[in-house]
Amino acid sequence: MSTDRYNMDRNKPILLQGNEAVALGALDAGLGFFGGYPITPSSEIAEILSNEMPKRGRKFIQMEDELASMASIIGASLVGKKAMTATSGPGFSLMQENIGFGMMTEVPCVVVNVQRGGPSTGLPTSPAQGDMMQARWGTHGDHPSITLYPDSVLECYELAIRAFNLAEKYRTPVFLLLDELIGHMREAVKLPPKDELKIINRVNPNVPPEWYKHFKNNPKYISPLASYGQGYRFHVTGLTHDEKGFPTNKQTEIQAKMDKLLKKITDNLDDLIQVEAFHMDDAEVAIFAAGVVARSAKEAVLRSRKKGKKVGLIRPLTIWPFPDKEVERMLESTKATIIAEMNQGQLINEVLRVTKYQKHAKYIELQRYDGSLITPEDILEKINEVL
Amino acid sequence: MKKIPQKVIHRYLRHDKKFPHVWCPGCGIGTILGDFLRAVYNIGIPKDEIVMVSGIGCSGRMPVYVDFNTLHTTHGRAIAFATGIKFSEPRLKVVVISGDGDAAAIGGNHLIHAARRNIDLTIIIINNSIYGMTGGQASPTTPLGDYATTAPFGSIEPEFDLCKLAESAGASFVARTTAYHTMEARQIFEAALNKKGCAVVETIAQCPVSYGKMNQQSSAIEMLKWQKENTVSIKSFDKLSPEKRQDKIVRGIIVDKDREEFTARYENLIKRLQKNESSKEKSKQQAGENQKKSKSKSKKEEKK
Ligand SMILES: Cc1ncc(C[n+]2csc(CCOP(=O)(O)OP(=O)(O)O)c2C)c(N)n1
Ligand code: SF4
Numbered sequence: 284m285s286t287d288r289y290n291m292d293r294n295k296p297i298l299l300q301g302n303e304a305v306a307l308g309a310l311d312a313g314l315g316f317f318g319g320y321p322i323t324p325s326s327e328i329a330e331i332l333s334n335e336m337p338k339r340g341r342k343f344i345q346m347e348d349e350l351a352s353m354a355s356i357i358g359a360s361l362v363g364k365k366a367m368t369a370t371s372g373p374g375f376s377l378m379q380e381n382i383g384f385g386m387m388t389e390v391p392c393v394v395v396n397v398q399r400g401g402p403s404t405g406l407p408t409s410p411a412q413g414d415m416m417q418a419r420w421g422t423h424g425d426h427p428s429i430t431l432y433p434d435s436v437l438e439c440y441e442l443a444i445r446a447f448n449l450a451e452k453y454r455t456p457v458f459l460l461l462d463e464l465i466g467h468m469r470e471a472v473k474l475p476p477k478d479e480l481k482i483i484n485r486v487n488p489n490v491p492p493e494w495y496k497h498f499k500n501n502p503k504y505i506s507p508l509a510s511y512g513q514g515y516r517f518h519v520t521g522l523t524h525d526e527k528g529f530p531t532n533k534q535t536e537i538q539a540k541m542d543k544l545l546k547k548i549t550d551n552l553d554d555l556i557q558v559e560a561f562h563m564d565d566a567e568v569a570i571f572a573a574g575v576v577a578r579s580a581k582e583a584v585l586r587s588r589k590k591g592k593k594v595g596l597i598r599p600l601t602i603w604p605f606p607d608k609e610v611e612r613m614l615e616s617t618k619a620t621i622i623a624e625m626n627q628g629q630l631i632n633e634v635l636r637v638t639k640y641q642k643h644a645k646y647i648e649l650q651r652y653d654g655s656l657i658t659p660e661d662i663l664e665k666i667n668e669v670l
Numbered sequence: 671m672k673k674i675p676q677k678v679i680h681r682y683l684r685h686d687k688k689f690p691h692v693w694c695p696g697c698g699i700g701t702i703l704g705d706f707l708r709a710v711y712n713i714g715i716p717k718d719e720i721v722m723v724s725g726i727g728c729s730g731r732m733p734v735y736v737d738f739n740t741l742h743t744t745h746g747r748a749i750a751f752a753t754g755i756k757f758s759e760p761r762l763k764v765v766v767i768s769g770d771g772d773a774a775a776i777g778g779n780h781l782i783h784a785a786r787r788n789i790d791l792t793i794i795i796i797n798n799s800i801y802g803m804t805g806g807q808a809s810p811t812t813p814l815g816d817y818a819t820t821a822p823f824g825s826i827e828p829e830f831d832l833c834k835l836a837e838s839a840g841a842s843f844v845a846r847t848t849a850y851h852t853m854e855a856r857q858i859f860e861a862a863l864n865k866k867g868c869a870v871v872e873t874i875a876q877c878p879v880s881y882g883k884m885n886q887q888s889s890a891i892e893m894l895k896w897q898k899e900n901t902v903s904i905k906s907f908d909k910l911s912p913e914k915r916q917d918k919i920v921r922g923i924i925v926d927k928d929r930e931e932f933t934a935r936y937e938n939l940i941k942r943l944q945k946n947e948s949s950k951e952k953s954k955q956q957a958g959e960n961q962k963k964s965k966s967k968s969k970k971e972e973k974k
């Protein structure tokens with residue numbers, strides 16, 4: 284793979300793999316630092332970047348483990364680089380302590396998790412959607428999560444860029460969750476021209492160093508971030524801290540910090556949440572599915588529609604924060620909802636939570652955790668039970 | 671040599687809200703911080719260019735007090751964070767402060783890999799032979815037979831020699847000093863800060879509270895005396911008879927060698943690749959022009 288390949292003519296479609304599209308999206312978003320550790324099914328991302336980064340004068344390093352990978356990208360981000368790592372379930376588990384550090388210290392960065400079957404070493408090369416909750420609650424303590432979930436190669440590219448934009452805008456680690464099948468799938472895609480991309484960069488302080496408080500509270504809960512070496516000489520710690528970043532035990536300051544972390548997310552749900560509604564307008568039966576399962580679901584919807592059955596699909600592109608309002612509204616008048624996931628039931632609990640007052644409807648679980656994809660036939664079978 | 675003014679360390683401390691500090695009376699960490707700040711003063715590194723990164727432990731609390739770019743990370747991971755910083759911005763002087771547990775137990779992997787890469791970090795390990803912050807549990811440097819709250823019958827694990835570890839992993843600068851030998855410590859810190867490469871300095875420090883209480887040494891003065899009597903400079907060590915060497919700990923600069931540094935190696939890689947790319951571009955352009963020329967030629971010929 285040479286740079287030539289990625290300096291392609293963007294008017295023509297190009298055959299790309301999901302993982303490759305993530306790497307390309309990251310490069311186009313302005314990735315300045317990648318620190319990672321090899322693990323199937325994510326390794327292509329590191330391999331491609333090891334080739335592309337130095338040519339562009341950017342930094343690539345293979346760290347000694349995932350704890351170090353996560354630490355290195357936070358360090359890089361603190362000197363102003365857009366930074367990313369990529370891993371799979373076992374590595375994602377190892378990163379969790381430092382992910383919490385990144386959240387607590389409000390350092391922008393992107394963590395890609397190309398999921399495989401678990402727990403433990405599990406199924407290294409088989410698809411599974413078992414990390415929904417690890418992306419939500421993987422690190423200890425209260426914390427919000429921003430997690431994006433593509434269902435196509437093009438969307439891998441788009442959401443990789445969006446992950447950086449959200450990380451920079453909200454000063455927080457952002458997760459990009461892929462299915463093994465999406466990461467390894469190849470599709471012909473036409474990438475948008477570079478000058479049409481919307482790229483967001485973090486806000487730098489515009490006050491003199493004496494005035495700078497890098498966690499300064501304001502109505503938006505998001506504070507400008509300086510880089511080390513710019514003259515601001517600020518302190519960063521994982522201990523609960525005040526607006527200047529110094530450790531605190533004061534109740535009012537603890538509360539303020541925790542509220543800041545939460546509210547910068549919950550006050551901006553409309554900006555953060557993306558949900559695709561596919562044939563939902565008149566749907567009597569809805570399928571709720573994300574990532575690769577949504578592809579099977581779309582096929583099932585189309586086949587059902589041909590037979591005159593009013594079936595639709597709700598597909599969250601943002602799984603965290605969970606699209607409470609959107610899902611609740613879309614399911615107001617459906618008779619039944621099929622929640623299809625490749626795990627033993629993770630997002631279903633969210634759907635049931637947000638629809639707890641919609642007692643009229645049926646909620647049907649469709650779960651596979653045998654290392655293979657939920658097929659359109661699996662879904663059609665469930666549809667036939669209710670329609 | 672510059673005369674160091676009195677109270678020079680006050681120029682490097684943060685004066686807003688940070689004192690009193692967390693360290694116990696008699697603790698060696700503060701002395702080491704003083705030595706380090708005097709070294710920074712002597713070399714004259716601007717505050718803006720220093721990034722001090724620490725892990726978790728009593729030693730890890732050091733950065734909050736000093737007026738540099740400071741980062742207090744997770745237990746054991748300081749070197750990994752520091753690697754991200756140094757690699758991204760090689761012009762910054764990145765200093766790691768780590769305890770013996772932090773650097774040699776939970777973070778041991780990062781230590782050996784930083785040394786192997788020979789990345790330009792100044793790694794100061796404050797070795798008090800104990801987990802100070804958590805109240806005196808055994809660490810990988812607790813001497814065999816010594817007591818700890820988790821080694822109530824005396825430790826049955828042999829201890830690490832941190833300098834040998836760093837040396838064999840490839841660090842281009844390795845030194846040992848103590849909290850007692852303040853002049854020497856300052857000079858070693860200066861040499862380590864000036865070294866282009868991975869510089870590991872083990873600094874033996876007394877922890878009268880957590881270590882002392884378990885080993886009948888609760889007086890800081892006694893412990894400092896111990897540092898004086900049981901260590902010997904590398905020069906004097908070489909002159910000692912084999913029997914006398916037995917129980918002595920060597921101080922001084924143990925390794926100071928030239929090895930290509932990691933970030934410099936990467937910068938060279940970038941240069942090499944970019945040269946290749948630009949020559950490829952050129953040859954492409956040339957090929958394009960040649961094609962045009964030959965096309966226009968053939969057109970002319972057609973006209974003829
Ligand atoms: C992941 C993790 N494990 C355990 C701890 C608890 N802990 C805090 S400090 C410490 C040991 C510190 O010992 P050392 O590194 O020698 O530093 P010292 O306090 O002696 O300076 C431990 C085990 C922690 N904070 N994080
Ligand atoms: S516990 Fe030991 S190392 Fe920690 S501050 Fe007290 S004396 Fe120093």
Ligand SMILES: [Mg+2]
Binds near residue numbers: 770799801
């Ligand atoms: Mg210790």
